[in-house]
Amino acid sequence: MPPSSLRVVYAFAREMHPKTTDVFIQYGTAGFRTKAILLEHVVYRMGLLAVIRSRVKNGRTIGMMITASHNLEPDNGVKLVDPDGEMLEEEWEAHATKLANVSDNDLEATTMEIIQEVKADMTLKASVFIGMDTRYTSPRLAAAAANGVIALKGTPKEFGIVTTPMLHFFVKCRNDNSYGTPTEEGYYEKIIGAYKNMRKSLPTKGDYSPCLYVDGANGVGGKKLKNVKKNFDEEELELHLFNLGGSGEKLNLGCGADHVKVTQTPAKGIPSTPYQRIASLDGDGDRLVYYYTDDKDKMHLLDGDRIATLLASYITELLQRCETTEVQLGIVQTAYANGASTKYITDTLKIPVQCVKTGVKHLHSAAHKYDIGVYFEANGHGTVLYSSKAKNVISRIAREGDPEPREAAKLLSQFIEMTNETVGDAISDLLLVETVLCARGISALQWMQLYTDLPCRQLKVTVADRNAIQTTDAERQCTSPEGLQQRINELVAKYPSGRAFARPSGTEDIVRVYAEAESQLEADTLAAEVCQAVFDLAGGVGARPELPATQE
Numbered sequence: 001m002p003p004s005s006l007r008v009v010y011a012f013a014r015e016m017h018p019k020t021t022d023v024f025i026q027y028g029t030a031g032f033r034t035k036a037i038l039l040e041h042v043v044y045r046m047g048l049l050a051v052i053r054s055r056v057k058n059g060r061t062i063g064m065m066i067t068a069s070h071n072l073e074p075d076n077g078v079k080l081v082d083p084d085g086e087m088l089e090e091e092w093e094a095h096a097t098k099l100a101n102v103s104d105n106d107l108e109a110t111t112m113e114i115i116q117e118v119k120a121d122m123t124l125k126a127s128v129f130i131g132m133d134t135r136y137t138s139p140r141l142a143a144a145a146a147n148g149v150i151a152l153k154g155t156p157k158e159f160g161i162v163t164t165p166m167l168h169f170f171v172k173c174r175n176d177n178s179y180g181t182p183t184e185e186g187y188y189e190k191i192i193g194a195y196k197n198m199r200k201s202l203p204t205k206g207d208y209s210p211c212l213y214v215d216g217a218n219g220v221g222g223k224k225l226k227n228v229k230k231n232f233d234e235e236e237l238e239l240h241l242f243n244l245g246g247s248g249e250k251l252n253l254g255c256g257a258d259h260v261k262v263t264q265t266p267a268k269g270i271p272s273t274p275y276q277r278i279a280s281l282d283g284d285g286d287r288l289v290y291y292y293t294d295d296k297d298k299m300h301l302l303d304g305d306r307i308a309t310l311l312a313s314y315i316t317e318l319l320q321r322c323e324t325t326e327v328q329l330g331i332v333q334t335a336y337a338n339g340a341s342t343k344y345i346t347d348t349l350k351i352p353v354q355c356v357k358t359g360v361k362h363l364h365s366a367a368h369k370y371d372i373g374v375y376f377e378a379n380g381h382g383t384v385l386y387s388s389k390a391k392n393v394i395s396r397i398a399r400e401g402d403p404e405p406r407e408a409a410k411l412l413s414q415f416i417e418m419t420n421e422t423v424g425d426a427i428s429d430l431l432l433v434e435t436v437l438c439a440r441g442i443s444a445l446q447w448m449q450l451y452t453d454l455p456c457r458q459l460k461v462t463v464a465d466r467n468a469i470q471t472t473d474a475e476r477q478c479t480s481p482e483g484l485q486q487r488i489n490e491l492v493a494k495y496p497s498g499r500a501f502a503r504p505s506g507t508e509d510i511v512r513v514y515a516e517a518e519s520q521l522e523a524d525t526l527a528a529e530v531c532q533a534v535f536d537l538a539g540g541v542g543a544r545p546e547l548p549a550t551q552e
């Protein structure tokens with residue numbers, strides 16, 4: 001039943017969170033993200049939408065996370081979390097965009113329109129969990145979120161500073177208490193408890209050392225790892241934490257998973273110890289990559305593809321030891337996955353692999369189609385999803401199986417407990433990776449030796465309208481502008497093992513280009529040539545991209 005008047009929605013907006021900009025803002029791949037100073041009215045309005053969403057979901061809890069992930073300090077953002085701890089359903093992104101952009105004067109009417117369109121029963125209770133990252137602009141935005149919730153008579157619960165995946169976990173647990181307890185302690189208990197249990201059956205062996213350096217990106221993830229660290233003795237996991245956001249240390253600046261992945265250079269502020277394994281988190285703790293530097297100071301990156309293959313191969317081994325063929329495992333990647341990883345998955349691991357569009361929601365829903373779905377973006381965002389069928393089969397074997405399969409099923413059950421299935425989670429993923437490295441008795445170097453990546457390069461091109469580029473086949477082929485795909489095909493054909501694609505970014509007003517080939521120079525040249533093609537055929541702006549110096 002819609003309410004007769006929403007005056008209070010307007011009153012809050014006008015008095016406390018007025019819209020002060022006419023810049024259009026869109027709910028993109030990861031919610032709204034822009035300069036923090038442009039966001040207060042947007043976040044307030046998302047508080048309203050979260051309440052409507054909660055009522056449409058029969059009063060189940062919805063999450064709101066205030067963060068701009070790996071972006072630099074002046075940015076911020078907000079995204080909504082659905083009742084199962086998953087990203088907001090895609091159809092609602094249009095409601096979010098509409099509500100964020102109307103004038104204050106039209107806000108009341110637009111809110112009413114949305115309520116009617118989605119048929120929300122506004123007499124129901126509504127519950128919204130709110131979390132934020134460490135940005136200095138976050139508390140103010142979290143308060144705006146809470147006011148939005150209150151304006152529509154929902155109940156906000158603020159968790160303060162938490163990682164994005166923790167907030168997703170809390171939402172899931174609140175709506176399904178069999179998953180865990182919706183508190184930070186509940187989160188640690190489940191994930192850390194499973195790691196400790198598993199390590200009881202998997203003592204340190206071979207070349208694995210429990211000593212791990214961590215780059216906390218000067219954000220929330222590193223801070224939370226301080227709590228995690230307290231639970232371990234050094235034999236279980238010896239964490240050395242760096243970039244924890246002390247005074248003068250800037251969030252994501254020169255450090256963090258995105259910096260390491262994109263620039264392919266180490267994070268600042270970490271002592272250089274050859275072959276020491278280093279885990280790098282992003283600013284809100286939902287991405288993880290590993291790396292080490294060798295004795296010549298060259299960096300070697302172990303990205304999301306490496307994590308996916310490591311986890312999937314171990315789960316496959318445990319399933320074999322469980323002696324079950326009932327559970328099928330698959331891997332989901334995006335076009336950015338290194339071609340060598342896809343080949344290794346197909347030829348060596350013999351695991352089905354699927355490629356989908358960039359963005360967690362696409363990977364997550366594709367992974368749901370397998371009994372066990374492992375998904376990772378190359379940038380380090382990913383997790384493992386286990387269907388109820390898989391969980392039932394595994395727990396049955398853990399209870400009733402023969403001794404050897406029972407042992408394997410018990411390990412797998414703990415592995416499942418350690419996984420945050422709601423979304424990619426750097427802390428949970430870190431513990432999963434450490435478990436597998438320990439179980440295999442391997443070092444970072446040996447992990448790297450499982451296959452050899454093709455050299456690759458990512459570049460960006462500025463065009464007048466990024467939507468001039470349209471893609472198909474999981475963003476691997478361009479369908480417009482005309483002639484671009486044919487040009488890319490001709491360029492790629494010049495390089496053995498060459499592969500390249502161009503896609504419009506979902507988070508910035510640019511086109512991204514990716515290329516890989518047998519040598520770094522070839523990958524760099526191919527990427528630059530594709531940039532030129534995009535620039536020429538899709539309305540490039542500014543200076544024409546140049547080829548690498550050695551090609552001039």
Ligand code: 16G
Nearest residue numbers: 029030359360361377505506507508
């Ligand atoms: C967002 C996505 C991330 C994706 C990235 C691509 C979520 C939670 N995050 O950060 O998965 O890799 O966008 O950015 O979905 P791009 O479209 O600018 O390349």
Ligand code: MG
Nearest residue numbers: 069282284286
């Ligand atoms: Mg992030």
